[in-house]
Amino acid sequence: MKASCLVALVILASISTTLATKGIDLSASFNNFSCVKNAGYSFAIVRGYKSFGEVDTVGHQNLKNAKAAGLIGDAYFFPCKGKKTASAQVTEFDNVFGSEYGTVWIDVESNPSTGCGWSSSDHTGNCQFLQDLVNAFTAKKRLVGIYASQYQWSTIMGSASACAKFTSHPLWYAHYDNSASFSDYAKYALGGWTTPSIKQYVGDTTLCSVGVDLNFY
Numbered sequence: 001m002k003a004s005c006l007v008a009l010v011i012l013a014s015i016s017t018t019l020a021t022k023g024i025d026l027s028a029s030f031n032n033f034s035c036v037k038n039a040g041y042s043f044a045i046v047r048g049y050k051s052f053g054e055v056d057t058v059g060h061q062n063l064k065n066a067k068a069a070g071l072i073g074d075a076y077f078f079p080c081k082g083k084k085t086a087s088a089q090v091t092e093f094d095n096v097f098g099s100e101y102g103t104v105w106i107d108v109e110s111n112p113s114t115g116c117g118w119s120s121s122d123h124t125g126n127c128q129f130l131q132d133l134v135n136a137f138t139a140k141k142r143l144v145g146i147y148a149s150q151y152q153w154s155t156i157m158g159s160a161s162a163c164a165k166f167t168s169h170p171l172w173y174a175h176y177d178n179s180a181s182f183s184d185y186a187k188y189a190l191g192g193w194t195t196p197s198i199k200q201y202v203g204d205t206t207l208c209s210v211g212v213d214l215n216f217y
């Protein structure tokens with residue numbers, strides 16, 4: 001390989017590293033987002049709705065704190081299938097969060113809260129419940145995406161490729177391989193998406209003395 005070509009490759013590689021935008025998601029009450037920013041992270045995804053069916057007002061304060069520190073702010077929404085309708089939950093959330101975030105990410109993962117679990121047998125009903133949530137956010141003109149891992153999606157929807165109805169919305173997928181790269185996605189694909197938008201690549205770590213997961217896009 002010619003030296004000029006090698007130099008070009010090295011430059012390209014360093015540009016693509018620079019372009020990776022990293023962020024955190026968290027649920028704990030926190031107010032030191034400038035530390036997070038100084039550590040090289042530029043977005044925060046706060047919990048907006050709790051698995052047992054209640055708005056997360058701590059998450060709302062986190063969102064304000066994150067934005068005040070200059071971070072991009074999104075929210076995630078852990079829905080409860082059982083106690084309240086999809087639209088009732090979305091309305092509760094929307095009454096508090098309004099349009100203060102960029103995208104709200106619906107958390108499709110096993111829900112341990114009593115009376116709130118996805119059905120273990122009615123995969124069609126689970127898919128419909130997710131559709132109801134997406135419709136409720138869309139009716140309020142909010143940007144909505146889906147968070148899931150291939151394993152969680154398969155368990156809840158019946159297979160990795162099932163319920164492929166949301167590909168016009170962005171996907172945030174989880175795969176804890178400690179690699180801020182989408183190159184694993186083909187193997188961990190779900191729900192019909194061919195391209196993901198965000199990856200959660202580290203779960204349950206600590207940054208600036210608070211428990212977070214690490215993400216990138």
Ligand SMILES: *[C@@H]1O[C@H](CO)[C@@H](O)[C@H](O)[C@H]1NC(C)=O
Nearest residue numbers: 031032033034035036208209
């Ligand atoms: C925020 O984080 C920085 C860096 O770790 C630390 O020096 C500072 O004391 C923290 N501030 C608060 C209020 O915890």
